[in-house]
Amino acid sequence: MPTAYRVYANFKLVYEMAIREYTKNQAFACMSRPIGQSRSNGGVLLHLWVALKAFADTVLFPGDPLRAQYIAEQFLQDVVRVNDIRNMFGYTGTWKGKRVSVMGSGMGIPSCMLYAKELITEYGVKNIIRIGTAGGLKGTQVKDIIIALSAS
Numbered sequence: 001m002p003t004a005y006r007v008y009a010n011f012k013l014v015y016e017m018a019i020r021e022y023t024k025n026q027a028f029a030c031m032s033r034p035i036g037q038s039r040s041n042g043g044v045l046l047h048l049w050v051a052l053k054a055f056a057d058t059v060l061f062p063g064d065p066l067r068a069q070y071i072a073e074q075f076l077q078d079v080v081r082v083n084d085i086r087n088m089f090g091y092t093g094t095w096k097g098k099r100v101s102v103m104g105s106g107m108g109i110p111s112c113m114l115y116a117k118e119l120i121t122e123y124g125v126k127n128i129i130r131i132g133t134a135g136g137l138k139g140t141q142v143k144d145i146i147i148a149l150s151a152s
Helices: 003-024 065-075 108-123
Strands: 058-061 077-083 090-095 098-103 127-130
Touching: 058 108, 065 077, 065 090, 065 098, 108 127
Parallel strands: 058 098, 058 127
Antiparallel strands: 077 090, 090 098
8 A cells, every 4th residue: 555545544544533532522513414425526525514504695704713703702693603623713693683604714825715615615605705914015004995806
């Protein structure tokens, strides 16, 4: 057996054992599918593992999961934490009577795209609004609102 495959097989075995143990404690009570199965392609989704209707149609998407927690606690009512896998916190609540979710996207575009793709294709999210800081943008002041139309 090639080394890379052996490492993957060992990881998969350890992962499945951990999930079984975790499930015994009902930490995954909100799971949307049986362990090892995906609704879309028969593979395992490792980034989000939540109930199908856990996210609202609109998700606010800060990079920092602690910023997502702050936004949920300060601005949303009836808040429920719907994701904490890999400490990438996601919450759903209401704002002015409208159901809204907020979830961290992680640092950089690769992490952001993993979560955005799964939110859209697996959980039916319609709108993702990226919020956060623009550290490298010159000519702006604190609390300026920037609406990006494209990326270079």
